Amino acid sequence: MSATERNIHLGLLGASLALAVWVFCALPHSGEPATQRASRSPATDERSPLSIIPPGSALLLSVDLRGFARSPLGALIAERLGRSAGTSKLVKSCGFDPLARLDQLALAVPSADIAAQEHAEDFGIVASGRFSATEITRCATAAITARGGEAIQTRLGSFDSVRDRKASSGEIASKDGLVVVSGGSYFRELLDSAEGHADTREARDARHAELRRALGTGALLATWSPGEGWFERVAGSDGNARLSPLSALQTVAARVNVGQTAQLLVLLDCADSDGATRISSLLSELRSSLNALPLDPALAQIATRIAVSQSGARLKLGLELNRAELSPVLDALLGP
Numbered sequence: 234m235s236a237t238e239r240n241i242h243l244g245l246l247g248a249s250l251a252l253a254v255w256v257f258c259a260l261p262h263s264g265e266p267a268t269q270r271a272s273r274s275p276a277t278d279e280r281s282p283l284s285i286i287p288p289g290s291a292l293l294l295s296v297d298l299r300g301f302a303r304s305p306l307g308a309l310i311a312e313r314l315g316r317s318a319g320t321s322k323l324v325k326s327c328g329f330d331p332l333a334r335l336d337q338l339a340l341a342v343p344s345a346d347i348a349a350q351e352h353a354e355d356f357g358i359v360a361s362g363r364f365s366a367t368e369i370t371r372c373a374t375a376a377i378t379a380r381g382g383e384a385i386q387t388r389l390g391s392f393d394s395v396r397d398r399k400a401s402s403g404e405i406a407s408k409d410g411l412v413v414v415s416g417g418s419y420f421r422e423l424l425d426s427a428e429g430h431a432d433t434r435e436a437r438d439a440r441h442a443e444l445r446r447a448l449g450t451g452a453l454l455a456t457w458s459p460g461e462g463w464f465e466r467v468a469g470s471d472g473n474a475r476l477s478p479l480s481a482l483q484t485v486a487a488r489v490n491v492g493q494t495a496q497l498l499v500l501l502d503c504a505d506s507d508g509a510t511r512i513s514s515l516l517s518e519l520r521s522s523l524n525a526l527p528l529d530p531a532l533a534q535i536a537t538r539i540a541v542s543q544s545g546a547r548l549k550l551g552l553e554l555n556r557a558e559l560s561p562v563l564d565a566l567l568g569p
Contacts, residue, residue: 280427281295281337281339281361282295282337282338282339282359282360282361282411283295283337283339283359285339285359285413285423285426285427286339286341286357286359286423286426287341287343287422287423287426288438289343289344289438290341290342290343290344290438290441290458291342291343291344291457291458291459291460292340292341292342292455292456292457292458293339293340293341293441293455293456293457294339294340294341294453294454294455294456295337295338295339295340295453295454295455296337296338296339296452296453297336297337297452297453298335298336298337298338298360298362299335299336299337300452301452301453301491304452304491304492304493305492305493305556306491306492306493306494306495306556306559307452307491307492309556309559310491310495310559310563313563313567314563314567323372323376326372326375326376326379327368327371327372327375327376328371328372329364329368329372331362331364331368331369331372334362334363334364335360335361335362336360336361336362336363337360337361337362338358338359338360338361339357339358339359339360340356340357340358341356341357342355342356342357343355343356343357343419343422344460355415355416355417355418355419356415356416356419357413357414357415357419357420357422357423358413358414358415359411359412359413359414359423359427360411360412360414361410361411361412362410362412363410364407364409364410364412365409366392366393366407366408366409367393369393369405369407369412370386370393370395370407373395373405373407374386374395377395377397381399382397382398382399382400383397383398383399384396384397384398385397385398389406389424390424390428391408391428392406392407392408392413392424392427392428393406393407393408394406403415403416404416404420406420406424411427413427440456440458440484441456441458444456444484444486444500444502445486447486447500448486448487448488448498448500449488451488451489451490451498452489452490452491453487453488453489453490454486454487454488455485455486455487455488456484456485456486456487457484457485457486458483458484459483459484463482464477464479464480464482465480478508478511478512478514478515479512479515481503481504481505481507481508481509481511481512482501482502482503482508482512483502483503483504484500484501484502485499485500485501485502486499486500486502487499487500493555493556494553494554494555494556495553495554495559496551496552496553497550497551497552497553497554498549498550498551499549499550499551500547500548500549500550501547501548501549501550502546502547503546503547503548504546505546506543506545506546508546509543509545509546509547509548510543512548513541513543513548516539516541516548516550517541520536520537520539523536523537529561529564529565531558531561532561532562532565535552535554535558535561535562538552539551539552540552
């Protein structure tokens, strides 16, 4: 395997870890202000954030934030990541902790093709929780002002919207119990869906739905369907990219549950069983190279415990961490 190809593999691994950090940074603390229970609207109770996501997403992720916060290790992760993300500054700016009020979150990237790469603002986050539209609007306005922007408020249907006049993309819309963060044309699609003006009966396309069934229930579920030729788009269209084992990868699905331990399940679906075998060999090669990487010994030991099994064209990766083992992982991602 060439140095360039190895760097691509490690880069993709790094991107996955970065996504995990971003997701966990949205975890709420375990506290639940009793006075906010009535802030959630009946309409929000009827529809989950996931059901509002339009069909056809390349990446689809959903998180039961309250489930995480109630678990022993989830509370630990929330506290550590809250400190790293500067939650105290957010609380000071908003007058309350918006992350502590979130219940459920869904994130989507609508497409993975070349056109989508030219419109990086096309993404969507939908979250439900125990907050009012007024609180979110005030918080967003304060955050924009604090960074030197100019907040503009607009009424869009039943939503109050806030955007930065000095920024080219990104907007936040809220109503009691529901908030939408997005940009570009996808922002309007999400609002139409949230208002009930779009057909969301097939909010998760067949492939995502199939992967979520295969994963089973979990506090965090993520599915990625990058589309044909995805690796060539990332690594370049030369022949070496097509020869990489990762070119056989078609979908990725992940489930995270956190209780007394943290359990991770990853499903890698390939074009055929031969492709799955090649990726399995690649994982074994990367595992044997861990000693050559500047990794903490505890992290290297944890990586060797990742269980890999193959069933036809599907690879299954599993890992379970206790509280002591989770600490070096958090230290590596966030600092001691």
